């Protein structure tokens with residue numbers, strides 16, 4: 001068994017996993033895996049290569065060869081494809097939609113599995129995604145599954161998009177989120193669902209700092225036990 005501790009944060013889009021993961025990794029001095037960024041970067045590379053969302057063989061080859069890297073401190077990470085910073089490009093609505101289609105392909109997920117597990121390095125890892133607790137790190141030290149209503153998540157996503165300078169409206173963003181949730185939950189491989197041993201945390205009615213306090217108390221208790 002791998003003794004390097006891992007805390008997994010899973011849940012649907014806009015639930016606050018990214019923000020909480022960054023805070024936690026920063027405060028613990030641990031590494032951070034933003035697994036969604038890996039799937040997103042693959043979707044961007046696929047779009048640029050002119051691949052179709054159902055060309056599973058070509059997409060898996062691309063996944064294995066993807067020249068992806070992360071740079072910077074955990075709370076200010078940049079995603080690079082080759083030498084190009086793609087932080088904004090991988091978060092466009094178009095790439096978000098393509099990402100969830102590509103992420104449903106079993107051989108693509110398999111091709112990205114070891115790349116994600118390689119992030120497990122001392123002194124520890126905070127891993128954010130959909131299947132961190134169920135598939136990628138089933139032996140994680142603490143598994144948290146975050147939830148929030150689609151309306152709340154839509155508002156958060158809209159704010160992020162507006163900060164990045166893109167124009168969008170709430171109804172469209174909520175509809176896109178609902179569509180992606182359905183695809184992520186219904187896919188046959190690694191569907192979005194809590195691990196049987198995950199703790200549930202609903203962030204709808206709580207501020208980031210309230211949610212973070214709850215998370216910190218769980219983390220401290222679990223790390224003391226281990």
Ligand code: DC
Nearest residue numbers: 013035036039099100103129130131
């Ligand atoms: O967390 P995010 O919004 O950046 O994720 C983008 C997409 O990638 C989303 O549709 C779900 C998918 N994804 C996944 O299937 N498995 C993961 N571990 C992370 C993300």
